[in-house]
Amino acid sequence: MQAQTLSGGFADPATQSAHAFRCVMEAMARPGTLHDISGAKPPAPLSPAAGAVLLTLCDTETPVYLAGDANCDAVRSWLAFHTGAPLVGPSHCQFAVGTWHATAPLSAYPIGTSEYPDRSATLIVECPELIDIGAVLTGPGIQDKAALSLPDVAAFQSNHALFPLGLDFIFTSGDRLAALPRSTEVTSCM
Amino acid sequence: MTEYNFAYLDEQTKRMIRRAILKGLAIPGYQVPFASREMPMPYGWGTGGVQVSAAVLTPEDTFKVIDQGADDTTNAVSIRTFFERTAGVNTTTTTSDASVIQTRHRIPEEPLSAGQILVYQVPIPEPLRFLEPRESETRKMHSLEEYGLMHVKLYEDISHHGHIATSYAYPVKVEGRYVMDPSPIPKFDNPKLGDMAAVQLFGAGREQRIYALPPYTQVVSLDFDDHPFEASKAGHPCGMCGAIDSYLDELIIDDAGGRMFVCSDTDYCEARQAAGHMGKDNGGKDAA
Numbered sequence A: 001m002q003a004q005t006l007s008g009g010f011a012d013p014a015t016q017s018a019h020a021f022r023c024v025m026e027a028m029a030r031p032g033t034l035h036d037i038s039g040a041k042p043p044a045p046l047s048p049a050a051g052a053v054l055l056t057l058c059d060t061e062t063p064v065y066l067a068g069d070a071n072c073d074a075v076r077s078w079l080a081f082h083t084g085a086p087l088v089g090p091s092h093c094q095f096a097v098g099t100w101h102a103t104a105p106l107s108a109y110p111i112g113t114s115e116y117p118d119r120s121a122t123l124i125v126e127c128p129e130l131i132d133i134g135a136v137l138t139g140p141g142i143q144d145k146a147a148l149s150l151p152d153v154a155a156f157q158s159n160h161a162l163f164p165l166g167l168d169f170i171f172t173s174g175d176r177l178a179a180l181p182r183s184t185e186v187t188s189c190m
Numbered sequence B: 001m002t003e004y005n006f007a008y009l010d011e012q013t014k015r016m017i018r019r020a021i022l023k024g025l026a027i028p029g030y031q032v033p034f035a036s037r038e039m040p041m042p043y044g045w046g047t048g049g050v051q052v053s054a055a056v057l058t059p060e061d062t063f064k065v066i067d068q069g070a071d072d073t074t075n076a077v078s079i080r081t082f083f084e085r086t087a088g089v090n091t092t093t094t095t096s097d098a099s100v101i102q103t104r105h106r107i108p109e110e111p112l113s114a115g116q117i118l119v120y121q122v123p124i125p126e127p128l129r130f131l132e133p134r135e136s137e138t139r140k141m142h143s144l145e146e147y148g149l150m151h152v153k154l155y156e157d158i159s160h161h162g163h164i165a166t167s168y169a170y171p172v173k174v175e176g177r178y179v180m181d182p183s184p185i186p187k188f189d190n191p192k193l194g195d196m197a198a199v200q201l202f203g204a205g206r207e208q209r210i211y212a213l214p215p216y217t218q219v220v221s222l223d224f225d226d227h228p229f230e231a232s233k234a235g236h237p238c239g240m241c242g243a244i245d246s247y248l249d250e251l252i253i254d255d256a257g258g259r260m261f262v263c264s265d266t267d268y269c270e271a272r273q274a275a276g277h278m279g280k281d282n283g284g285k286d287a288a
Helices: A002-006 A013-029 A048-057 A073-082 A154-161 B011-026 B047-056 B074-086 B135-143 B148-161 B187-193 B266-274
Strands: A064-066 A095-099 A122-126 A135-138 A146-148 A168-173 A176-180 A185-187 B062-067 B100-104 B117-121 B172-174 B178-180 B199-204 B209-213 B219-221 B248-252 B259-263
Touching: A002 A073, A013 A048, A013 A168, A013 A176, A013 B011, A013 B047, A013 B199, A048 A073, A048 A095, A048 A122, A048 A168, A048 A176, A048 B011, A064 A073, A154 A185, A168 B011, B011 B047, B011 B199, B011 B209, B047 B074, B047 B100, B047 B117, B047 B199, B047 B209, B062 B074, B074 B100, B187 B219, B259 B266
Parallel strands: A064 A095, A095 A122, A122 A168, B062 B100, B100 B117, B117 B199
Antiparallel strands: A135 A146, A135 A185, A168 A176, B172 B178, B172 B219, B199 B209, B248 B259
8 A cells, every 4th residue: 555655656757757748748739649658657546647647747736636536545645645736626626637427517627717717727537548539629739630539529619618718638548648728629520 | 967957947847837838738829827937047038938948858859049040149059058968958950850949039941840849938928018018907908808909009000100010029819819929030930820830839937928839820910901911021132042031130241331131040041051052142153
């Protein structure tokens, strides 16, 4: 138990988090593209990709909401040891982690204010699989169109309608990651 | 190099900057406040760009720095050396070899590719600042999308000068929403901002703002139907390489009013000269 809490972080934080950030940044800059991210071994049910994102972006300044099964002893102590991030409910979080069903409803999260749209939550959504087939994405960062296996379509359309307010999403599955910022327009594949 | 953390900044600072970069990419053109740190160089020497570069660099990157297009000016040389020493990254002056390019007031002539990141040094990130000094007001104007004042400024240009006289830091509208200051690049470079394959990040150290343009973002220079935007440059070929499509600096070369025009992008100019192009002040076979 304790060994699991203390291990699984970045062995070389400066360079590993630099590489991990570039993955996340490329994913956010090019919505729908898939990236492999490595270096973290968080306790179940967190995926290695979600663990790496948390290690790269979270610290004592970022309230985190652990949704559903992610809110277990093993994850809580791992996150506390490696990041020191305070755990909060969805209404005050900067980052949230969990499956699509566990993180619902999206109305619970801060979407920013019209003067500070950046003060909004980023959701790290754990997906059973992540492939570049599915909903069609267009918008900034996408040359023509992209496709991504999103867990829903309507929810991301209403999130986009809030622009410049809204939530940003990082999807994780195993070692894989993709992102969907609020600026992306989503249409179902048909 | 061992005396410093990788790329100088501590990890907590880098996380804070990285979070700001991600929000900036998610809201193209919106200025994200960040807790800018003191850097071992004065404000006005690119501290914003340096902090953004420090947050995105990995040890495998190849880094290029340009100052007004030149690789060999004081600012460019000192920032390049700074990252050679604190991050141990390889540096280059060749645009196509670089994965991260930090720039002061130019976009390289050579089109950038998808693997590259362009980091701008920004002095005043707020395009409305000289029209409205209060941050509380400009913030409200951005939130209400109230940009009439900017058009009034451009209109006054026309009524004074007969044309839009703003020649650098020419305001743009991003994805039909935020009006953004592209940093003091010449308006010649404005058309390159939109639909660029590379990621563009903007860092203002003293003003504590980060903003971003994801690749292939729609960026429109503000103008009027009867006074459309025009990307202007000096109407000469480069004196050294003969290029007619590059942005030129005017150099005074004697006390008798002699002058020459040369490419501001030194890498572009040198590559053309190496390929055998010679301008009229340099042997002259490409002289117009």
